[in-house]
Amino acid sequence: MELISILNLSYLVASILFIVGIKQLAHPKTATRGNLLGALGMLIAVVATLFDKAILTYDWILVGVLIGSLIGIILAIKIQMTAMPQLVAILNGFGGIASVFVAGAALQLSIPKYAFAVNYQEIVSIVFSAIVGGITFSGSFIAFGKLQGFITEKAVRYPGDQLVKILVGLTAVGLGVYGCLVPTDESIYWILSGVSLLLGVFLVIPIGGADMPVVISLLNSYSGIAASATGFVLNNNVLIIAGSLVGASGIILTQIMCKAMNRSLTNVLFGGFGAVATEMKDDGDFYSGKVKSTSAEEVAMLLDVARSVVIVPGYGMAVAQAQHTVRDLYQLLTARGIDVTFAIHPVAGRMPGHMNVLLAEADIPYDRLKEMDEINSTFENVDVVIVNGANDVTNPLAKTDPKSPIAGMPILDVGNAKTVVVIKRSLSPGFAGVPNPLFIADNCLMLFGDGKKATQEMIAALKES
Amino acid sequence: MEIFVTAVTIFVLAIFVGFEIITKIPPILHTPLMSGSNAISGITLIGALYAAGIEESNITKILGLFSVIFATINVVGGFLVTHRMLGMFKKKDAPK
Numbered sequence: 001m002e003l004i005s006i007l008n009l010s011y012l013v014a015s016i017l018f019i020v021g022i023k024q025l026a027h028p029k030t031a032t033r034g035n036l037l038g039a040l041g042m043l044i045a046v047v048a049t050l051f052d053k054a055i056l057t058y059d060w061i062l063v064g065v066l067i068g069s070l071i072g073i074i075l076a077i078k079i080q081m082t083a084m085p086q087l088v089a090i091l092n093g094f095g096g097i098a099s100v101f102v103a104g105a106a107l108q109l110s111i112p113k114y115a116f117a118v119n120y121q122e123i124v125s126i127v128f129s130a131i132v133g134g135i136t137f138s139g140s141f142i143a144f145g146k147l148q149g150f151i152t153e154k155a156v157r158y159p160g161d162q163l164v165k166i167l168v169g170l171t172a173v174g175l176g177v178y179g180c181l182v183p184t185d186e187s188i189y190w191i192l193s194g195v196s197l198l199l200g201v202f203l204v205i206p207i208g209g210a211d212m213p214v215v216i217s218l219l220n221s222y223s224g225i226a227a228s229a230t231g232f233v234l235n236n237n238v239l240i241i242a243g244s245l246v247g248a249s250g251i252i253l254t255q256i257m258c259k260a261m262n263r264s265l266t267n268v269l270f271g272g273f274g275a276v277a278t279e280m281k282d283d284g285d286f287y288s289g290k291v292k293s294t295s296a297e298e299v300a301m302l303l304d305v306a307r308s309v310v311i312v313p314g315y316g317m318a319v320a321q322a323q324h325t326v327r328d329l330y331q332l333l334t335a336r337g338i339d340v341t342f343a344i345h346p347v348a349g350r351m352p353g354h355m356n357v358l359l360a361e362a363d364i365p366y367d368r369l370k371e372m373d374e375i376n377s378t379f380e381n382v383d384v385v386i387v388n389g390a391n392d393v394t395n396p397l398a399k400t401d402p403k404s405p406i407a408g409m410p411i412l413d414v415g416n417a418k419t420v421v422v423i424k425r426s427l428s429p430g431f432a433g434v435p436n437p438l439f440i441a442d443n444c445l446m447l448f449g450d451g452k453k454a455t456q457e458m459i460a461a462l463k464e465s
Numbered sequence: 466m467e468i469f470v471t472a473v474t475i476f477v478l479a480i481f482v483g484f485e486i487i488t489k490i491p492p493i494l495h496t497p498l499m500s501g502s503n504a505i506s507g508i509t510l511i512g513a514l515y516a517a518g519i520e521e522s523n524i525t526k527i528l529g530l531f532s533v534i535f536a537t538i539n540v541v542g543g544f545l546v547t548h549r550m551l552g553m554f555k556k557k558d559a560p561k
Contacts, residue, residue: 018505019482025498026490032551035501039544042508049511055518060530064517068537075538076545081553087546088500091507095539098509101532105516105525121469220499223506230512232472240472241479242508248483249502253495346492353495360553366493 003053010048011238017041018242022249028366045238081361082318085350089144089216092223096136099226100193103129106233107189114183123183125232127176130189132226134196135203140219142204143212147350153209161206162270168199207269210392213351214257214268221250253352260346262398262408286435287427294445296457299386299421300465303458306383308339310375312412313355314348316389316424320451323362326388329459330364341368343375343385343412345393372412379416387414387422389451391429394422395436404434420444423454497550504543510536 018041024034049055072091079087103126110122145151175192182188207215224246231239258265303309311326333340342359349355356369379385387394390412398409414420415438422439424446429435438444447454490498513536517529 015479019486022483022498022502022505023486025494025501026486028494028551028554031494031497032548032555035497035544035547035551038501038505039548042505042510042540042544045508045511046514049514050518052515054515056520057518060517060526061514061533064513064530064533065537068534069541071534072538072541072543073545075542076549079546081550084496084500084546084550087542088503091500091539091542091546092503094535095503095506095509098507098513098532098536098539101528101535102509102512102516105528105532106512108525108528109519109521121472217499220503220506223503227506227509228476230509232469232476234512234515235468235472236511237472237475239508239511240476242505244476244479245483246502246506248480249487249498252484252487253499256492256495344492351496351499353492353497353499356493357496357550357553360550366554369493371492 003051007048007052008237010044011236014041014045014048014238015241017044018245022245081358082321083148084354084357085213085216086144086147088220088351089140089147089212092216092220093137093140093144095223096133096140096219096226099129099133099223099230100137100196102230103133103233104189104193106230107183107186111184111186118183120180122233123180125229126189127179127192129226129229129233130193131172131176131196131199132222132229134193135200136219136222136226138197138200139204139215139222140200142201143215143219146204146209147212151205155208156205161202165199165202165206168195168202171195172199203269211268213347213354214254214261214265216351217250217253217257218265219250221247221254224248224250257347257352260352260410261406262410287440290440291427292445294421294447296447296454297461299384299445299447299458300461302384302419302421303333303338303462304465306338308341308382308384309333310341310343310379310382310385310414310417312343312345312348312385312387312390312394312414313359314345314388314390314393315350316391317451318349318355318358318389320389320453322388322450322452322455323358323364325452325455325459327359327362327364329455329462330368332459332462341370341375343372343414344369345372345390345412346410348390348393372410376413379413382417383419385414385417385420387420387424388455389423391424391436392434394438395434396438397434397436400437406434414438415441415443418443421447423447423449423451425450494554497547497554500543500550501547504540504547507536507539507543510540 017037021034021038024030107126172195179188224243228243330340394414397404398406398411513532517533
């Protein structure tokens with residue numbers, strides 16, 4: 001058999017492994033194997049490629065793989081589970097910039113040929129890689145910066161910002177078209193890449209921190225599309241297949257998240273939570289004199305007589321690194337015969353499913369985690385709800401105030417329970433920047449403090465009682 | 466043109482396969498799915514290997530080197546961190 005056929009068959013095997021691997025990610029029992037199958041597919045594709053006769057020298061490849069693996073391993077091992085969205089964002093960005101460089105190298109190789117005949121499939125794909133890859137890289141880094149706190153989490157808006165986006169976008173498209181018409185002018189490619197980087201910045205910077213998960217998921221989809229475009233450049237099926245799988249998965253997750261927040265994708269990309277929130281009235285008066293604050297001892301007394309307890313974890317809990325302490329509370333209450341479940345809002349944490357990962361990290365059994373739709377109708381029968389560091393996802397304004405920035409967002413109806421205890425450091429508004437009427441409800445008690453310390457105090461008080 | 470049509474066919478079919486398998490994934494696994502599929506998008510590495518391994522000019526080699534580095538970070542970091550996350554889900558099977 002010819003070498004090229006063996007190569008293509010290896011790519012077919014790799015593609016199958018990617019598809020089966022993603023399919024197995026659908027169940028916690030098979031997910032680990034699924035991920036390993038994906039990695040195996042990647043290994044097969046890489047090793048097969050190294051046997052291609054077009055590849056002559058291995059020194060640069062070896063150096064690159066070693067440096068890349070080292071950085072990758074360090075990042076993956078060192079990262080805190082709470083910082084997962086940031087990591088996904090930067091890894092994604094690296095994938096995007098790699099596509100830009102690969103397409104740039106492909107252009108270098110093709111320019112001498114273009115003097116005789118231009119291959120339009122190739123040049124269009126190269127230009128497309130530059131634009132999508134560039135946006136993915138800079139957009140991902142802005143998203144990373146916002147989540148990490150290097151850049152303001154607020155939506156950065158300025159007069160005429162939409163116009164600037166359109167102008168930069170049109171410049172990129174114009175350069176792209178020109179690059180296709182005059183493919184021998186290499187400098188166009190690099191100018192185009194630069195403009196695309198700029199476009200990524202302009203597109204992501206006006207989006208607020210709360211919307212970053214949607215942006216990351218969308219950029220994830222872009223990085224897949226960029227990889228696919230590179231596949232069109234190199235006429236390589238495994239790149240096309242793997243890229244489009246990722247493209248599809250990113251788009252689906254983006255849709256799921258938008259639905260969970262009851263917002264359209266256009267609204268996320270061009271609206272922005274933060275911008276609306278600044279116009280909201282000052283919440284100083286909103287809470288004054290109406291909030292009942294409580295102590296850990298009092299909550300312990302409530303829990304002592306409760307039969308069913310629901311814990312609502314939010315990002316505040318994650319930031320306080322309280323998931324292990326919450327697990328201790330869960331075990332203590334369960335040991336006393338109390339039915340404890342966790343209510344998970346689809347956008348709790350900072351990525352879909354992020355809260356599940358954090359709770360899994362703390363060894364909380366996943367059959368105790370209930371999705372919003374499943375648990376919402378049962379709150380009436382719950383004795384105590386403990387809201388730990390969650391705000392927007394429990395805010396009834398979403399249902400009552402059509403003008404609020406979170407209007408229409410599905411929420412956890414914790415207010416229907418007999419008693420709600422909210423653990424929060426202050427009355428400061430959440431990501432959406434709106435006050436929460438839940439906090440002044442008759443059945444709501446505020447336990448001011450850090451998510452971890454407050455839970456520890458509760459455990460101590462329970463043990464004493 | 467023939468090659469292009471084949472490529473588009475493969476692209477479109479793969480998107481359908483993607484939609485079919487991904488819509489079935491439950492919310493508790495969305496984060497691992499995101500980082501796992503992100504690792505797969507590092508498949509650009511294949512292209513990077515060509516760029517770095519073809520004896521052409523120094524420019525293509527340098528571009529190749531950087532693309533190999535970045536794509537490898539994406540691949541290795543992505544698969545590894547997904548594995549780490551999934552390991553946390555797995556522990557749950559063991560009795561407490």
